[in-house]
Every structure is written in structure tokens, then in C-alpha cells.
Amino acid sequence: MTNVNVYLRENLANVTSKISIAPNIDEKKLNNAVKAFGFSGSPSNVVALLDNTLMGSGKDGILFTGEQIIYRASFSDPISVPYASIASAAYVETLTGSKKDKIEASVLISRRDASDLSITALINCDYRKLAETLQGCIDGFEEFKEERQLVPISELSEHLKMAYVQAVINMAYDNDDVVDDKEFAEILQLMTRLDLSPDTRFTLRAYMASSSAQIPLATLVEQINTQSPAGQIKALHISLVKDLINLFYSTGGRDVASFAFLQKNRALLQVSDEEIELAISAIKNDHDMLRDDMTDDQIVSALKLLSAKAAAVGTPLAAVYLSGSVVGMSAAGLTSGLASLGMGGLLGMSGMMTGIGVAVLIGVGAYAGVRKLTGANEINRSKRRELMLNEVIKQTQLTISLVMKDINFITGKLNEYIQAHGAQDEKIKKLMGLMVQMTSAGTVLTDKSSSAQASANKLRCAQYLDEGKLKALTREPTKAELYDFIFGFYEEREIVAASKDEDKQIVTKLVIKSGRSSQELESLARAFEAIGYFNVSDVLKGTAADVAGKARDKLSGLFS
Structure with a gap:
């Protein structure tokens, strides 16, 4: 059977309409849940969230990861139940009411330590399906492990990235036995988006130089599947099909039905007609976003339609964009652009990236500041x-x-x-x-x-880092990793500073480490913008939250 994270993503959607499956979990709701449920792991490891609140805050219900469920009933403390501790999960019907004429459904979890937990009072929940899904975890898996739910290709192994690009090169040769200038340019842009190492680029240069050196597509797909993170094979296939179709279009292709390479490899790529149509829509949408007459509102509307189409197909929209946008934006850059449109959570990228990747959320604060300064509606419509x-x-x-x-x-x-x-x-x-x-x-x-x-x-980065300010602005779970990311760029150094009476004195400050590349500094600048480091309203909000947190700690100390 597949990985437990994949199993849960595939089966939990049928439990209730009140459940959100990664990577399509609203960022605000995810932050609320991580704090309310006392989840100490990375938000990117959350598989699903069953929101049992009336207002959709995400603070009650069930949080699912690859290792455990955390159940939080209204006005109660969260209860963590590791899958490994569960002996059985059963659907139960109990007669209630004064006349015992009402049926109350629930899921009874029996643990290996002989204790029981009853899960009940869930809104619009199919308890039978929930019990079957949990029992399936116990019966079908021996290993339970938390993992990131979706990872962009740029962060995957060089072996996988090489096989991915080689598959695209194969298509270029299959088309007319030559890689022409348009195909070459598209492949080079793809290589840039995937952030390939110099050694990988050298190998691909040699691969592109001769059609006789081609590796069979079946071998390349197997390499992609083998190197893929658990549960991401399907998403990688959809992303690859999107890049293949884009290359086909770049050479004048119009009708996918006449795209010979795709049609003869459909079984190997394992994509449906609906998924192909989704990829085509994404390509068209990418090009439309750069049209001169396309306003921000129109972009948002088009992206929402594309997201709805992806949901109907049963595919996360992020799967189409694992290699970035075909018009030249990396997965990081696209997420940055979507965040500037107020749609940062659309792809779920904030939860699927770590390291430099985590810093791609540009944050709407920077744009909001520009809008207030200009006051020009026409600029507002296209600034993002x-x-x-x-x-x-x-x-x-x-x-x-x-x-x-x-x-x-x-x-x-x-x-x-x-x-x-x-x-x-x-x-x-x-x-x-x-x-x-x-x-x-x-x-x-x-x-x-x-x-x-x-x-x-x-x-665009802080010359001297204010650690207290940074802590206040990264209190939210989905921004917590940004604290370590930003702080890692800085080191303590003695600085000569002038005092009010013009006497020079030596002070210790946090300054940016030397030798950082332009790309790394770009990511650092985006991280500062993501948390609103230079935005007064965000700083005040973060400081207020920090003060409130300290006050709560002091009060709890008085009454403990």
C-alpha cells in the first residue's frame, strides 16, 4: 500500500465537507489550528484539518499528520493519538434522549494501553467513513512518519531534475529530430527555474547535443518515480505534461490531439484527459497574466477559476506549478506573485517550502504601502x-x-x-x-x-538585525521557519558607532555575513517583506502580539 500520508490525502476528503486537505489549507486557519491543537511539528507536515467550528476558525476538530491525529472538542484540551497507539477504530451508534429514541453516531478509538477515546459532535461528518479511514491506517501501515506534503522540483534531487529535463529534451527530438532555437530557449528557462547545479547543466548540455544519446522515456519516468518524495509521483507527472505541452506550443503546435509524443506516451505518463486540460488552462492563464490589458482583478478571477477546475479534477493546483510558470517564473517567484495578489495560500506553497524556499512569500504589506503612498487607482490595478x-x-x-x-x-x-x-x-x-x-x-x-x-x-534587507522585532513578527507557525532562515544570514560584529556627543564607541550588532550571493540576498529580502519587517502596521501588530503573549505568561504564572 502507498505511504500513509498519501493514503490519508486520498481518503479523508470523503469524511466531511468541513475538511481541508494539504496543500489546500487556508494559511490563517492552519496557523490557528497549529496553535490551538498544540501541534509542535512543522505546519508543512499537516495532512488535513477537519474544522469543527461554525465560523471556520480551525480551532476545534481533528488535525491529521502522518504520525498522529490530534482531537480537540469545543472548550476542551487537545488530545494527541499516535496511530501506532491505536488498537482499533470503530463506528458506534448510541441511543440517546429521555426516550432513547435518538441515535448519536461517533468513532470509538481503542488504544493499546486499554484506554478509549470517543470522537463525537462533529459537524456533517460521515463517522463510518472516518472510522474506516483510521482503521485503514492501522491495518495498512507499519511505519508512521510526518513529512512535507508537497515539494517544488527545484528542491528535489539533482538526479530527479536531470531526468525531468531529459524527458523534455526527448520530446524536442521526437518532434522533428532537432532541438530548434525556440525549443532550446524554453529548455534553458526550465533549467533555470529548476535551479540545476553546474554539473547537471553540463550533463544536459551534452545530452542536448546528440539525439543518439537519448535515454528511453520509460527509463526517465522510472527515475523520476524512484527519486520522487512519497505521494508526489502523480503531481510530478502532471507538471511534466504541462512542460511538454508548453514546448509543443512553442514550436507552433495548437491541437494537443495531434501532439504525437504525448499521445503515444499517455499510458507511461498516466494522466487523464481532465488533467491534460488543466495543464493547458494553466499554460494559457500564465501567458494571459502578462498581457498589457490584464488587470489584477482579472488575474485573481482567472486564478480562482483555474483553482476550481483543479479541485474538480481532484488535483492540487500546486501540482501544475511544481516546476514554476511556463512564462519564466520559478515556483518561488509565482508564489511571490500570488501572495502580492492576496492569494498566497492558493498553491499551498508557503507550507511546501523550506530553507530559501520558505522565503518566497513577498507579503501584501509592501504592496499595501505603495498603494497608500500613490493613491492612484490605475497604478493600484497593475502594481501587483x-x-x-x-x-x-x-x-x-x-x-x-x-x-x-x-x-x-x-x-x-x-x-x-x-x-x-x-x-x-x-x-x-x-x-x-x-x-x-x-x-x-x-x-x-x-x-x-x-x-x-x-x-x-x-x-532591501535590514542593515542591523533587530532580533526582538524579528521574533515578534514570526510568531505565527507558518512564519516560524522564517526566523531561523533570516537569523542564519546574520552574525555578531563589533561596529564603531557615534554617540550624541560625537564620541565614538564600539557596539555589537547583528550584520549580514559576507560572501552571500545575489540569489541568497534576494531570498532574504523577500523574507523581510513576507513578515512585514519594514511595514509599520505589521511591526505594531507583531509587537502587540508579543506584549500580549508576555502578559498572558505573567498572568498564568500568578495563578499557577
Whole structure:
């Protein structure tokens, strides 16, 4: 049987309409639940949330992870029940009322320590299905483990990413036995979005150079499946189909029915007609977002329709965007753009990324500040879209930078080859000298651009980090990982500071560590924007929450 996390995602949706399955759990509701249920793990490990509140706050009900359920009845303390501790889960009907003429349904959990727990009073719940699902966990699995529910391809193994891109290259060759300039450009952008290592890029360069070196698609799909996180194989297949269709469109293809590579590999890719239609809609939507006449409101409306279509298909919308957007946005950049539209939770990306990936939520605070300053409705309508366009520009510039590095590499190899074979022709030597000079100049300019971008990104970060302020702004569970991420960029250093009487004194402050790349500083800047570090309203809100928290702690100390 599949991994327990997958099993739960596939079966819990039928228990009640009041349940949210990862990654489609509202961020505010998830934060409420993590705190109310006393869950100490990462919010990204939550499989599902059965919200039993009337107002939809997420503070009562059942929280499911790969290791346990946490049950919290109204006005009661949360009760954690590890699956490994459950002996059985049974559907029970009890006669209630003065005349014993009413039936109350419940789920009786019998634990291995001989204690019982009755789960009841759930709104619109199919208790029989809930009992069957829990019993299925006990009968079908021996190992129970919490894990992230969805991971973008850029954070997966290099082996998986290589096989993924090789599958796309196979399609380019299958089309007309050549990788033309449009296909090459699309593949390069895909490689940039997936954040490949230099070694992987080198291997793929060689793979693209010869159609005779192709690895069978069946082998590549098997490699993707083997390297995939548990439960993410289906999502990876849908994402791959989206990238294949996009490449088909880039060369003038219009009707997917005539897309020979896809049609002959349908069984291997295991995608339905509905999932293919979803991928096509996502591609069209991506291009529509960059149209000059597309306003923010229209983008939001289109994304909601796309999300509804994904829900109807039974696929998280995030599955379509695991490799980012086909117009050039990475998964991180797309999430950033959606957050700027007030739709940060649409893809569930905030819970599926760690490390640098966690810092992609740009936060609506920065945009709100711009809106208040300008007061111009026309600017307001497109300001957030501008953020998405800027992300496309950055990704394109990064792709060009990687192309320059690849050209430098190839030039160096060609020069070595000519020297090794003793080519003496003066014209060849002159041309090679010019080629080396041009590519070297390109490297200098690329480095200069990267340095300037790094400096610009650094200006968007705190020069001296206020740790107290950072703590106050990262109290929410879904932002908690951002504390460690941001703090990890800083180190204590002695600074010469001028006092009011102009005497110099040595003080210790937290400053950014040296040697950070432009890309890392970009992620750090986004992290600051995500928590509203420079936004007065967010700072006041965070400080108020911090003060309230300290007050509660003091009061509880007085009465304990």
C-alpha cells in the first residue's frame, strides 16, 4: 500500500465537507489550528484539518499528520493519538434522549494501553467513513512518519531534475529530430527555474547535443518515480505534461490531439484527459497574466477559476506549478506573485517550502504601502502584476547569465581541443582569440551585473538585525521557519558607532555575513517583506502580539 500520508490525502476528503486537505489549507486557519491543537511539528507536515467550528476558525476538530491525529472538542484540551497507539477504530451508534429514541453516531478509538477515546459532535461528518479511514491506517501501515506534503522540483534531487529535463529534451527530438532555437530557449528557462547545479547543466548540455544519446522515456519516468518524495509521483507527472505541452506550443503546435509524443506516451505518463486540460488552462492563464490589458482583478478571477477546475479534477493546483510558470517564473517567484495578489495560500506553497524556499512569500504589506503612498487607482490595478513581470525579467536575466557561463565553458573546451590537435592556421587562432576575449568580457559584465544586483538586494534587507522585532513578527507557525532562515544570514560584529556627543564607541550588532550571493540576498529580502519587517502596521501588530503573549505568561504564572 502507498505511504500513509498519501493514503490519508486520498481518503479523508470523503469524511466531511468541513475538511481541508494539504496543500489546500487556508494559511490563517492552519496557523490557528497549529496553535490551538498544540501541534509542535512543522505546519508543512499537516495532512488535513477537519474544522469543527461554525465560523471556520480551525480551532476545534481533528488535525491529521502522518504520525498522529490530534482531537480537540469545543472548550476542551487537545488530545494527541499516535496511530501506532491505536488498537482499533470503530463506528458506534448510541441511543440517546429521555426516550432513547435518538441515535448519536461517533468513532470509538481503542488504544493499546486499554484506554478509549470517543470522537463525537462533529459537524456533517460521515463517522463510518472516518472510522474506516483510521482503521485503514492501522491495518495498512507499519511505519508512521510526518513529512512535507508537497515539494517544488527545484528542491528535489539533482538526479530527479536531470531526468525531468531529459524527458523534455526527448520530446524536442521526437518532434522533428532537432532541438530548434525556440525549443532550446524554453529548455534553458526550465533549467533555470529548476535551479540545476553546474554539473547537471553540463550533463544536459551534452545530452542536448546528440539525439543518439537519448535515454528511453520509460527509463526517465522510472527515475523520476524512484527519486520522487512519497505521494508526489502523480503531481510530478502532471507538471511534466504541462512542460511538454508548453514546448509543443512553442514550436507552433495548437491541437494537443495531434501532439504525437504525448499521445503515444499517455499510458507511461498516466494522466487523464481532465488533467491534460488543466495543464493547458494553466499554460494559457500564465501567458494571459502578462498581457498589457490584464488587470489584477482579472488575474485573481482567472486564478480562482483555474483553482476550481483543479479541485474538480481532484488535483492540487500546486501540482501544475511544481516546476514554476511556463512564462519564466520559478515556483518561488509565482508564489511571490500570488501572495502580492492576496492569494498566497492558493498553491499551498508557503507550507511546501523550506530553507530559501520558505522565503518566497513577498507579503501584501509592501504592496499595501505603495498603494497608500500613490493613491492612484490605475497604478493600484497593475502594481501587483508588475511584481510578477519583474520576476519574469529576473529569471530571464538569470538564464542569460547561465548561457554566458555555458558559452565560456564551451569556448574553453574548444580552445583546448584546437591546441591539443596542433591547429596552426592563423585565422583560426585569431578567431579563437576574439572568441575568448568576447566571452571573457561577457563574464566580467555578468559578474558586474550580479554584484550590482546583490548590492541592490542587500539594500532591501535590514542593515542591523533587530532580533526582538524579528521574533515578534514570526510568531505565527507558518512564519516560524522564517526566523531561523533570516537569523542564519546574520552574525555578531563589533561596529564603531557615534554617540550624541560625537564620541565614538564600539557596539555589537547583528550584520549580514559576507560572501552571500545575489540569489541568497534576494531570498532574504523577500523574507523581510513576507513578515512585514519594514511595514509599520505589521511591526505594531507583531509587537502587540508579543506584549500580549508576555502578559498572558505573567498572568498564568500568578495563578499557577
